[in-house]
Amino acid sequence: MTKERLYLYDTTLRDGQQTQGVQFSVPEKIAIAKGLDALGIDYIEGGWPGANPTDSEFFEARPDTRATFTAFGMTKRAGRSAANDEVLAGVMNAGTPAVCLVGKTHDYHVTTALGITLDENLENITASVEHMVAQGREALFDAEHFFDGYKANAPYALEAVLAAYRAGARWVVLCDTNGGTLPAEVHEITRAVIDAGIPGDRIGIHCHDDTGMAVAASLAAVLAGARQIQGTLNGLGERCGNANLTSLIPTLLLKEPFRSQFEIGVGAEQLAGLTKLSRKLDDILNRVPLRSAPYVGASAFAHKAGLHASAILKDPSTYEHIDPALVGNSRLIPMSNQAGQSNLRARLSGMGIEVDPKDPALARILDTIKEREDQGYAYDGAQASFELVARRELGLMPNFFEVKRYRVTVERRKNRYDKMVNSSEAVVVVKIGGEKKLSVSESFDAQGCDRGPVNALSKALAKDLGPYQACIDDMKLVDFRVRITQGGTEAVTRVIIDSEDGSGQRWSTVGVSANIVDASFEALLEAVQWKLIRDGAKPV
């Protein structure tokens, strides 16, 4: 059976940029476009040339792509010809092979927001699409508010999209601009458009996640006959975001009926790079990746319940809907006081530590974990510290060095310009073999800003570890989370630190104390110890 072709249209660089707090630079846009192209996306919408300096610059600097590069804009305004509309000219001048123009299809918006007649709007659509076609571009028409428009005035909404289709639009894209249309309705209205005369392979779907159903609504449109899906990586976009391509792509490739019925530009090899691409985007945006994201989240294949973990050991398909490797993700069996011994053995095995099922240390490890969790520790988010607890019970914890003492001072006072300034200074004293080493560090970053006591401690601890220095030189602290929690009867502070090394490896450690600085120091110390173990450092 021949599969039908389904097209993916990415708007991360345009609609995705409407996300609160997101503002891409030109180099970032280039990096993302390259990533999308390597993934196998069919269309990359780069932005609105002419609307802002970044987008204009980006279109000049845009990379060569296999994907069809697309400029976004709006249909010509009333009272002038398409050729004489300077906003439209700005879009056309970007010289992309495809152009996507948004236009009104909801009668109320035509008369209220634009303040023109319904016929004028139809003329604007027709003239704009004809203009794109005459200029030799692949023409796309984004039918704004189409679903709400259809519900308000179906004949007019249909006339508007038919105008674009008859004028030669390769794709008429049905947009649920306000994001409130449910999947069943999207299905029904998409069918109505096909029944009105636009073939499904000329129809695209553009959904927003305002009810948490953008992915489902996009697939409902495909089941109704649409053959192009618009979305963004990681579901970026205005308000609640756009349809998430990072969720849609694996479903299209791996789940029935899509898997048998459709072919997309993404193959198995590119799919295996999806998790990495998703994380890379978060990295560019300096966002913490959403742990619970479908397919690509760090928790997407994490099995916390003890019963699940033991079944996973027998057969991963018992509690996994797909093999995580297909999307470049991996299985995680976190520790918590709900877990059992089989969970524990699996986790240890993943760390390269094989333990006999009868080893009494297993029970001791679980007891220690439970006891420490009662004190406020949390190990399911701190895998590296968990490994250190296990190693101590198993007698597999090397004694690399001993911290004899530390002291950290935070001061706030006026500087010589009579301005209040902070500074922090830490002294750490360690003993390595027989040798005592004193290190001192301040907490200033490259801009001279005080980053506080934990930063100073971290730098002092990592400043001179003698024979181990090569192992820790590429370590950096990438995230730091603090929570006040209950340890026994008193409130204590729990600190979780994420560290990263030059190879991109990440690990998390935990510290607990009534003293926030001391809790941080414990987590920092464990981060260093774990790295030394991973690098196979030999205790002196």
Next chain:
Amino acid sequence: MTKERLYLYDTTLRDGQQTQGVQFSVPEKIAIAKGLDALGIDYIEGGWPGANPTDSEFFEARPDTRATFTAFGMTKRAGRSAANDEVLAGVMNAGTPAVCLVGKTHDYHVTTALGITLDENLENITASVEHMVAQGREALFDAEHFFDGYKANAPYALEAVLAAYRAGARWVVLCDTNGGTLPAEVHEITRAVIDAGIPGDRIGIHCHDDTGMAVAASLAAVLAGARQIQGTLNGLGERCGNANLTSLIPTLLLKEPFRSQFEIGVGAEQLAGLTKLSRKLDDILNRVPLRSAPYVGASAFAHKAGLHASAILKDPSTYEHIDPALVGNSRLIPMSNQAGQSNLRARLSGMGIEVDPKDPALARILDTIKEREDQGYAYDGAQASFELVARRELGLMPNFFEVKRYRVTVERRKNRYDKMVNSSEAVVVVKIGGEKKLSVSESFDAQGCDRGPVNALSKALAKDLGPYQACIDDMKLVDFRVRITQGGTEAVTRVIIDSEDGSGQRWSTVGVSANIVDASFEALLEAVQWKLIRDGAKPV
């Protein structure tokens, strides 16, 4: 037309606890249960009594609720009677009006994971449900892996759920345990169960979000005839989470066909508290609320695109699918407008500060708040600090005293018994009138335990404020929350401190800095300043 009743079943306290990094304490479970009950949820699943100490304790301490309290467990094991299964006994002994037992319906899981015959499994289901009914409980049967089981062996999966139904289960809950079933399939298989003889008003649906479609799949089951939805607040849950009740509830109440067809336990008034409840759960978990969450996210009604924002000013329905006030959320437009100013005036009036509508300070206050929120401040949870910002712009901030400098030292070293111990010491220098006052404090509590640098600073600051001392002597720090957040381009620390005085009055202040100690000091200082204003202290 009479509406059909649709029941909501919350499993935040059980399946939600399977979220990586989530570990509820008993007081937290109680607070969440009360919130769910106030929302109008029909069933609250509290956990698995007997499985861990927290759950057992919680069932003993559980609050009185209008909602039906439910204990979770599993069907009896083979080779013993229901009455003699001590795991099941632990669940029954919690004494809840309803009990939900999970059992196998997928043939492969029966023979592989349980290692028993298919018939033995059916007997276990029947005997367990009969046992619940005989004990006078409302019986629920969670049909684990039902959809995968149906696809593998439909007759057996149907036999298993029919066994539960015939044994008297009030609800047979179809669980998509692995989360991989798409909405259309959920619809079709739910219909098949109804066709097999279980009425829709005895069928529940339990979905997971592994393809990003748990909400859509739950609604697809309802459209097929199911009448109970299981889910969690904020979509907590193992892996990618459970069906998100926070998204489902507004859709059920506000969107067709659900709005006309069904009645749920949540009314318009409770719906207006949804955003607050969602944020409260994040607060308990010390999680940053997801800005893009449908309905309740801080960005859910944020309009960044210029075209959208100007249309919104003419008519909000142009770019909003619902009125944000219906779910207790609010519109966010990146500009200070008339609505913003009148809100501000109302808020100030509530603090006893009356401002003329024409006062230019109103715009300045909004600008300052916006600027400081960009730096990482958060004023929603820190009303007292908000009041201080407003007072500064209005020229209503008394100058009680000036902090000249402070210094805090944290040390860890061996004591004379060769034991590692911490200590913290703080010096604060203030100028009151013309007089300079130096105060020093340690951080030890009554048990001699070091409570850390913030404790030492707090004590030193409050030790001697001369003429103001009487006002602050009854102040104490009751909560302290720390979050790493984004301030401009760099990560900064936000500290929120809750203070309380002898009259039981509570207030919250916020501090932000790259230095956690300094952020804490700012919040401590504002707590003292606000108390002096409230007590009408006169600056010297």
